């Protein structure tokens with residue numbers, strides 16, 4: 001099985017490299033904004049819908065202007081602007097696709113300095129000892145010491161700045177042995193508000209509430225930032241403190257989600273989750289923060305690729321499946337169940353059970369072949385449809401399954 005995954009490491013650049021990294025990020029941002037402006041102008045001047053201006057044509061045009069107008073671009077790798085224009089093109093494609101399908105995808109926005117600074121490089125990228133060789137930038141030390149980094153072909157490296165630290169995310173094509181199907185049991189997983197996940201075998205995963213617990217601190221930090229005078233040194237310091245806090249929260253969240261999805265995909269033959277209607281849930285503002293905090297989208301994506309890597313099967317129960325409203329013992333369906341009811345009381349058979357556990361039991365029952373499954377048609381196999389989608393989007397290599405691995409997994 002050919003897979004594509006990303007490995008993320010923190011860099012330890014020296015001062016010269018730091019300058020060069022910033023320069024690259026600056027050129028990438030410039031190219032992105034330049035390309036965006038060009039597309040908007042073309043549109044305003046009625047030079048047609050710009051759906052067909054591709055990244056390559058824009059890059060050619062930018063190159064022709066480079067010598068006279070932007071000579072400073074020669075100090076960086078040509079990949080930085082090229083890849084930025086590709087990103088821009090993708091952003092437009094997503095936008096148009098969103099318009100077509102009725103999803104709300106924002107119009108591409110101009111990038112600001114210091115906000116999500118990043119750039120992508122292709123070409124000669126390789127690991128040498130504890131260093132990574134990047135085009136134009138040279139050999140940059142990696143903070144984390146490892147015996148070997150991985151075996152595979154490197155496709156690209158994305159470098160990002162977060163809270164004044166530099167990270168590299170290396171995308172690799174690897175040949176993974178086809179996994180033999182896992183022999184473990186099926187498991188139903190209820191993603192909850194109070195608890196991150198409740199499994200049908202009784203295991204629960206606590207919510208890190210990374211954002212929740214640190215929200216007060218975050219609030220204090222952002223308030224302190226807003227009080228600082230614009231352009232002052234103190235404002236810069238406050239900004240960095242806030243960014244550090246965000247990074248911490250991001251890391252905790254990432255770690256929890258990866259641990260949970262790896263555990264599920266590695267130890268169960270079938271993982272059944274609910275297809276949460278996230279946009280509907282986002283309307284409920286109190287829930288919205290928790291959902292965003294838990295990162296449900298990320299979690300589901302991780303499950304999708306990890307199940308394929310490790311030989312497990314992912315089943316997604318449809319939105320109409322009444323996992324929380326149904327009694328897991330007798331099948332009675334409640335008409336109403338408010339979110340505040342933490343326990344499920346069945347009026348039919350008298351079962352009293354934890355709400356999330358009840359939902360997890362209903363989900364696992366969905367996949368058991370011996371149960372008479374009234375909701376059969378409400379459940380669909382995700383893995384097949386996923387493969388088809390992927391095959392359609394990557395014409396040359398239909399078997400590629402992309403994903404990422406954080407350092408902790």
Ligand SMILES: [Zn+2]
Nearest residue numbers: 327330346349
């Ligand atoms: Zn019952």
